[in-house]
Amino acid sequence: MEAVIRGCIVYLFVLIIFRISGNRTLAKSTSFDFVLLLIISETIQEALVDDDHSMTHGFLLIVTLVGLSIALSFLKQYFPSLDKWIDGSPVILMDHGKLLTERLAKVRVDERDILESARKSHGIERLEQIKYAVLERSGEIAVIPAAAP
Amino acid sequence: MEVPRIDFEIDEDIRHSEKEWRLERAGWIVMGLVTLAALSGILGRGPLSRQSATDASARLTVRYDRFERAHAKSEIRLEIAPAAIAPGLFQVWIDRNYLDGLRIVSMDPEPERFEVSSDRVIYTYNAAGTPLSLDIDCEFEESGNHRGRAGISGGPEVAWEQFAYP
Numbered sequence: 001m002e003a004v005i006r007g008c009i010v011y012l013f014v015l016i017i018f019r020i021s022g023n024r025t026l027a028k029s030t031s032f033d034f035v036l037l038l039i040i041s042e043t044i045q046e047a048l049v050d051d052d053h054s055m056t057h058g059f060l061l062i063v064t065l066v067g068l069s070i071a072l073s074f075l076k077q078y079f080p081s082l083d084k085w086i087d088g089s090p091v092i093l094m095d096h097g098k099l100l101t102e103r104l105a106k107v108r109v110d111e112r113d114i115l116e117s118a119r120k121s122h123g124i125e126r127l128e129q130i131k132y133a134v135l136e137r138s139g140e141i142a143v144i145p146a147a148a149p
Numbered sequence: 150m151e152v153p154r155i156d157f158e159i160d161e162d163i164r165h166s167e168k169e170w171r172l173e174r175a176g177w178i179v180m181g182l183v184t185l186a187a188l189s190g191i192l193g194r195g196p197l198s199r200q201s202a203t204d205a206s207a208r209l210t211v212r213y214d215r216f217e218r219a220h221a222k223s224e225i226r227l228e229i230a231p232a233a234i235a236p237g238l239f240q241v242w243i244d245r246n247y248l249d250g251l252r253i254v255s256m257d258p259e260p261e262r263f264e265v266s267s268d269r270v271i272y273t274y275n276a277a278g279t280p281l282s283l284d285i286d287c288e289f290e291e292s293g294n295h296r297g298r299a300g301i302s303g304g305p306e307v308a309w310e311q312f313a314y315p
Contacts, residue, residue, distance in 0.1 A: 019169075020176030051220065088169060089162045095153030102150050103163075106170045134159065144157065 003057050007064030010048055023088055023139035087137045094133035097146060107135050117141035193218050204305035208233035211299055217313040219292040227283040233301050236276050240302035242269040247297040254286040289313035
């Protein structure tokens with residue numbers, strides 16, 4: 001019983017914490033973010049396992065966590081507003097080469113992040129070559145290039 | 150908030166995003182408060198958690214943390230004034246109900262012997278090696294409220310309360 005309760009509490013806690021921290025927290029792939037993710041996973045493991053290292057406990061935790069994930073995906077399908085609260089919605093950050101500064105400030109993304117994504121995905125060199133930049137629900141920045149003159 | 154000219158398919162909902170951002174900021178404040186509470190000792194050991202209980206005659210003092218965490222290391226100290234120690238063997242007791250919720254890791258100094266009665270565990274010390282303070286390293290096995298009681302046999306006793314977070 002404890003494994004299921006622990007699994008549920010930790011799952012909900014992690015869900016809330018990552019929603020509060022914003023979409024970009026897990027998507028940023030700097031080395032520091034990677035280390036942060038490792039530390040968090042190690043800490044969560046301690047809270048989940050506690051002092052029960054049996055296989056049964058481990059299996060129960062996996063079943064609980066995967067089960068919650070499946071249940072949540074069903075709920076999101078039936079309740080689109082819940083989907084928005086859990087996964088967020090995309091935010092347009094650049095409109096026809098113009099930075100939407102208020103939105104950038106709110107989502108804590110800057111020009112360099114957009115240019116980095118643009119370089120990686122389309123080999124874009126300058127901001128004016130971008131038509132739209134969108135912060136996706138996954139936390140990644142999608143870039144739609146402007147049509148070549 | 151700027152409104153872009155959207156000429157592609159996207160399910161942006163900026164009103165919802167604005168609500169989310171407000172909630173995000175409220176969440177940051179809560180996280181800050183939780184961190185401050187942890188630093189102050191409200192969520193475990195720390196300056197606000199450290200407390201002591203002394204009997205009316207000031208012969209026995211128990212130092213403990215008001216807030217503890219289950220399955221984490223904890224320390225309780227019993228300080229006995231020299232006036233309370235009779236020559237020869239003397240006994241210190243701790244409430245058995247309280248000890249049932251604990252796992253004692255070590256006691257310093259170790260008692261000569263201990264006996265278990267219906268409501269208390271009695272530790273016997275030799276007054277020659279007068280223990281003025283008795284350190285108990287322990288772990289709370291269950292979360293929740295724990296009421297402690299300890300005393301010197303035939304002498305003063307003190308009571309205290311601790312809360313162990315899960």
